[in-house]
Amino acid sequence: MSDTALQAAPTTKARGYWATVARRITRDKVSMVCALILILIFASALLAPWLHLADPYQGSMIRRLRHIGTPNYPLGTDELGRDMLARLIYGGRLSLIIGILPVIFAFVVGTSLGLIAGYVGGKLNTAIMRTVDVFYAFPSVLLAIAISGALGAGIVNSIVSLTIVFVPQITRVAESVTTGVRNMDFVEAARASGAGPFTIMRVHMLGNVLGPIFVYATGLISVSMILAAGLSFLGLGTKPPEPEWGLMLNTLRTAIYVNPWVAALPGAMIFAVSICFNLLSDGMRSAMDIRN
């Protein structure tokens, strides 16, 4: 049958797996609301310079710690008199970068390691998975802080340490999913038809293992946001005067007796991003679980 015949033939269209998943998730109200909030936060962080905001670095000694709702300062000012609204929106740039990049890096590295370990098996699997076990012997917060603390403060170091924390977790998920797929008939068929291991991994396995790993990684973003901001909160991430939610929370801590609710604002941003990614990950997981 030619291609055109194939396209013309079916009258009742059978939807593909991913199309079904997409349809299910767009019908899930919670997921859509979360996606909308995230898009808003991302877009405002990205477009911050064009939003006619105050200068997030410009302080003023006479306008320190204004309350929420002060004219011209809808969200008040911080301990150095800088506009909170501008700092919260600009703060999204660094906060999102240091929260999400580690998961992306870990996703790439962890998926590759897990795929290789799961597909090749044998001694290579043992070597990779036993190494992963060692990192599981540390609580993740402790590991992140240990590496960050040893490397010293800084954005790059904090991204590196969080990546190291997440690689083992993603590797474990990728390995177990891959092992499950490896023994399926279609992989055997591909091997019988002469496909090499690299082709099998790339063409036949990757598509089948990426979904679950992706969902897992989306859930990790929530943890990563909290940890990345936490490192900055401790003074191990971003350095002042950069606007970043964790660091802002730290410097505003001294202001809780003067203007408590302004001091709490950056944490609300971290919470919003974290809970939205968590709910979105839950939504994707149930959307991909077609059997239910």
Place this chain on the structure above:
Amino acid sequence: MFAYTARRIVYVIPIVISVALVCFLLVHITPGDPLVAVLPADASQELAAQLRTAYGFDRPLPVQFGLWLWRALHGDLGSSIATGRPVLSEVMRAVGNTVMLAVAAAIIGFTLGLLFGLIAGYFRDTWVDKLATSFAIAGVSLPHYWLGMVLVIIFSVQLNWLPAVGAGPGGSGAWAWDWEHLRYLVLPAITTSVIPMGIVTRTVRALTGDILSQDFVEALRAKGLRERGVFRHVVKNAAPTALAVMGLQLGYMLGGSILIETVFSWPGSGLLLNSAIFQRDLPLLQGTILVLALFFVALNLLVDIAQAAIDPRIKRG
């Protein structure tokens, strides 16, 4: 059971050695000379070389690791650069406070988590389930250090009911089991309990739901067992996994207490770690992380053994 326990303990040995290796290497990934923190800024080359020999930094890394491990096995983790006191005694004193905080948080978090999880699992897709699930998801998504700040704002700053920082009127050394001291534990313990509460709720809810949908529950009901009896079966089946999750959470609370202890100035291992990092006190940093990681490994081992003791199927697997 004995064979299983022995096998698990043997399996832990390479993990312990690797953990020690990671802690050892931590000092060597620090930028610059590991002596930087010990040496005065104007030290001569000669002095530096002398100290390098004294600390053994001039030897090959594997030899250094061997010597360090040998001393660590004998309880010698070196001494703190900042205070000059032995690292081990510093860490053990602080760990006591962290254990107290973690146990208090575990009592709150696990009780609520088990309760919410069971209710949500039993009444799936009702409003009670939705409420419990929302609590759980909020719990795992909260930046807990921020929650700590918000609780301080409400209960210390505005209502003035509870103290904001510290571990009692007499400082860290003078703890007593009375309300005068316990007041200090309330806010940090609640803050710490939120994540385990969320995770235990989610786990138990999923477990209960799965168990209730299995055929044997149908059979139990068909043979006329009352709901209380069915509940006993649910608990028995959910226990091993729930126990494992709770054990892991207790470990996370012990090892990951740095953020909360910083917010509340709680004099535990987390606060110690914090000061070690910022004073570049590398022996203290290394020692604290080693002790906390070993606690975590030991706890995991205990959980594995306990799990096998309640569920004989695990021993065969």
